[in-house]
Amino acid sequence: MLSFIARNSIQKVITLFFVSVISFLVIYLAPGEPSQVDPLNPKFTPEMVERFRQQFHLDQPLYVQYAFFYGDLFTGKTVSWKDNQPVLKKVWERFKNSLWLFVVGTLLTWTLSFPIGIRSAIFRGGMYDRSATFFSYLLISIPGFFFAYVLIILVVTTLHVPVIDMETFGLGDPPWYRWIMDRVWHLLLPSLLGATGGIAVLSRYVRSQMMEVESQDYVRTARAKGVPEEQVHYKHALRNALLPFVTMFGLILPGLIGGSVIIESIFAWPGMGRMAYEAILARDYPIVLTVNFISAVLVLIGTFISDVLYMVVDPRIRL
Amino acid sequence: MKAYSENYFQKTGMERPLAPRETRWREGWRLLKRNRLAFAGLVIFILFFLIALAGLFLTSGTKPVFDPAVVRLEEKLRPPLSNAKLEILSSDRVPRLGLYLFGTDELGRDVFSRMLQGAWVSLTVGFVAVGIAVLIGILLGGISGYYGQNAMRADQIFLGAVLLLSGGLVLMGITFFGVVLLCVGGVLLVFFQWVKKRASKGVETAWTRFLWMRAISIDTLIMRFVDIMLCFPSFFLILTVVALLPASIYNIMIVIGLTSWMGTTRFVRAEFLSLRDQDFVTAARALGVSNWRIIFRHMIPNAIAPVLVSATISIATAILTEAGLSFLGLGVPPPHATWGNILSDGKNFIFDAPWLTFIPGVAILIVVLSFNLFGEGLRDILNPRLRERS
Numbered sequence: 001m002l003s004f005i006a007r008n009s010i011q012k013v014i015t016l017f018f019v020s021v022i023s024f025l026v027i028y029l030a031p032g033e034p035s036q037v038d039p040l041n042p043k044f045t046p047e048m049v050e051r052f053r054q055q056f057h058l059d060q061p062l063y064v065q066y067a068f069f070y071g072d073l074f075t076g077k078t079v080s081w082k083d084n085q086p087v088l089k090k091v092w093e094r095f096k097n098s099l100w101l102f103v104v105g106t107l108l109t110w111t112l113s114f115p116i117g118i119r120s121a122i123f124r125g126g127m128y129d130r131s132a133t134f135f136s137y138l139l140i141s142i143p144g145f146f147f148a149y150v151l152i153i154l155v156v157t158t159l160h161v162p163v164i165d166m167e168t169f170g171l172g173d174p175p176w177y178r179w180i181m182d183r184v185w186h187l188l189l190p191s192l193l194g195a196t197g198g199i200a201v202l203s204r205y206v207r208s209q210m211m212e213v214e215s216q217d218y219v220r221t222a223r224a225k226g227v228p229e230e231q232v233h234y235k236h237a238l239r240n241a242l243l244p245f246v247t248m249f250g251l252i253l254p255g256l257i258g259g260s261v262i263i264e265s266i267f268a269w270p271g272m273g274r275m276a277y278e279a280i281l282a283r284d285y286p287i288v289l290t291v292n293f294i295s296a297v298l299v300l301i302g303t304f305i306s307d308v309l310y311m312v313v314d315p316r317i318r319l
Numbered sequence: 320m321k322a323y324s325e326n327y328f329q330k331t332g333m334e335r336p337l338a339p340r341e342t343r344w345r346e347g348w349r350l351l352k353r354n355r356l357a358f359a360g361l362v363i364f365i366l367f368f369l370i371a372l373a374g375l376f377l378t379s380g381t382k383p384v385f386d387p388a389v390v391r392l393e394e395k396l397r398p399p400l401s402n403a404k405l406e407i408l409s410s411d412r413v414p415r416l417g418l419y420l421f422g423t424d425e426l427g428r429d430v431f432s433r434m435l436q437g438a439w440v441s442l443t444v445g446f447v448a449v450g451i452a453v454l455i456g457i458l459l460g461g462i463s464g465y466y467g468q469n470a471m472r473a474d475q476i477f478l479g480a481v482l483l484l485s486g487g488l489v490l491m492g493i494t495f496f497g498v499v500l501l502c503v504g505g506v507l508l509v510f511f512q513w514v515k516k517r518a519s520k521g522v523e524t525a526w527t528r529f530l531w532m533r534a535i536s537i538d539t540l541i542m543r544f545v546d547i548m549l550c551f552p553s554f555f556l557i558l559t560v561v562a563l564l565p566a567s568i569y570n571i572m573i574v575i576g577l578t579s580w581m582g583t584t585r586f587v588r589a590e591f592l593s594l595r596d597q598d599f600v601t602a603a604r605a606l607g608v609s610n611w612r613i614i615f616r617h618m619i620p621n622a623i624a625p626v627l628v629s630a631t632i633s634i635a636t637a638i639l640t641e642a643g644l645s646f647l648g649l650g651v652p653p654p655h656a657t658w659g660n661i662l663s664d665g666k667n668f669i670f671d672a673p674w675l676t677f678i679p680g681v682a683i684l685i686v687v688l689s690f691n692l693f694g695e696g697l698r699d700i701l702n703p704r705l706r707e708r709s
Binding site for chain 1: 356543546547549550551552554555556558559560562563564635639642643646647662663666669670673676679680681683684687688690691692695
């Protein structure tokens with residue numbers, strides 16, 4: 001177990017190194033100079049461009065720039081090119097906002113998809129199963145931005161609740177219950193939209209897992225010896241069907257940062273995705289690279305956790 | 320091999336070899352017709368293909384049948400199925416049939432023509448991007464599954480690194496050092512050949528042993544590369560690259576293709592690993608069939624089924640990604656219509672002109688849904704375990 005962890009972490013660190021190199025190269029080799037962030041701005045004289053290039057080591061060879069960038073990143077000294085704010089502080093601010101969407105979205109995904117999937121598997125081939133299947137395909141296929149506008153129209157015209165941004169603009173200082181309801185309404189739609197794809201995929205997966213386990217011999221044995229149907233489903237079958245999902249806890253971690261660029265832009269939600277999108281448009285490379293790096297770290301930690309969890313739950317895997 | 324004639328069987332009294340009663344295609348077709356959702360998916364897919372093809376011809380050229388570019392400011396935001404006001408339009412700006420089938424947008428352009436034009440974009444982006452991804456996937460997966468166990472020698476790795484570095488330097492614009500390094504690589508190639516030739520005469524030193532050290536297998540190398548690529552948040556990476564490159568439809572196709580080949584590689588590798596040890600491959604090898612022929616004639620046809628399924632579903636994903644990019648304003652540059660940017664322009668008029676949002680949205684939904692349903696149906700059909708049960 002320990003040797004597995006050690007080997008795995010070394011491998012992950014090497015992977016991370018290559019990820020950092022590739023993302024650095026992709027961004028720095030792309031056409032267009034970062035020093036031309038704002039070519040139309042008359043205040044951007046050639047001298048300023050020169051100073052800008054010196055300040056951020058852009059006149060050095062590429063590998064020196066690489067060393068400078070990641071050195072700064074690890075010591076927390078990287079600053080945004082746009083406003084000279086420390087990048088890590090900016091990321092942290094936005095991260096706190098995205099965390100809300102992530103938590104609510106994940107809760108929705110995991111609490112909704114299990115009942116749907118289990119019911120589909122128990123009544124397989126029936127009306128419920130078939131409509132659930134069709135709806136899950138529908139949810140996978142619907143473009144997120146289109147669905148967002150459909151939901152916005154529905155909510156705004158029927159319930160007359162504002163949903164854009166994190167809280168209603170100019171709400172002032174309302175009583176606490178109004179404030180909470182306002183926050184909940186603003187949170188609900190974007191996190192639901194973020195969860196739709198997850199609900200559709202996960203419920204299909206739960207269904208197929210459940211069906212796989214229910215067709216096994218020990219479940220038939222349980223039925224044959226007269227165990228009540230409820231107990232067969234929930235005690236014998238479900239417990240074993242849950243096994244692969246334990247590992248998926250690790251894999252939801254990257255969702256923390258990926259979030260959704262599109263959903264956050266539509267709802268004007270000041271989260272990570274939107275910050276990254278704005279940084280890309282503004283060619284603010286430190287932020288783009290930092291977000292990329294953090295998300296790669298999260299992916300690696302996620303796969304690591306899921307590998308370890310799998311070994312803990314499933315004794316057959318343990319080497 | 321000579322085909323046996325009818326006579327032969329009569330003379331010898333041997334029974335004719337029994338061919339399967341149904342060909343594979345026939346059987347697939349029968350199963351597909353039974354799976355109603357998948358069949359509907361296929362029909363919609365063919366319809367979409369025909370519409371996109373027709374759209375390409377009807378909306379391009381100097382005098383297109385449906386002109387998506389005509390601006391009629393007098394007629395902006397007309398609802399679907401409304402007739403054109405013939406009295407205020409000059410004759411060359413009257414829409415075909417004199418009516419706006421899907422209404423007009425904020426510049427008075429005919430949404431029906433724009434949708435027709437956009438269909439081709441969605442189709443080509445989906446197919447070309449997935450085509451690139453599948454090609455890379457089959458190539459890398461095939462190499463890693465078939466030649467995987469062969470370890471790379473230190474000299475090969477060194478040579479590869481030098482050539483890659485020189486190529487990179489040339490691309491970066493440091494031409495001088497790049498060309499120098501390229502020459503060094505060429506010299507090394509000749510040198511290694513020479514060392515090999517000398518060593519084959521029995522001269523083996525510590526030096527050649529170091530050069531031929533078995534360092535790392537190709538399989539490990541490719542799979543680690545897949546791991547690295549999987550670490551990138553894909554939509555974010557696509558967004559970054561597309562934003563940095565000049566806006567063009569080809570860049571989008573290439574970028575989507577280059578960031579989505581990892582699944583196919585893993586599939587093909589797994590299939591190849593299991594096929595390589597099967598008897599028909601061993602037999603082919605015993606007959607002296609060349610490696611390439613084994614790969615292309617014997618292994619790929621057997622490994623292609625799961626690749627096709629995942630490709631069908633990836634086309635759906637690619638279409639969604641393109642629409643998302645267009646929606647964010649990073650897709651195909653503006654005068655050209657795509658479903659994503661029709662929706663993106665229309666969102667500002669969502670309460671006055673909901674058709675500008677709903678028509679492209681529903682169109683994307685239907686097309687993507689058809690690909691998903693057909694892909695899942697195909698998976699069921701190609702899965703023999705499920706076939707027996709039905």
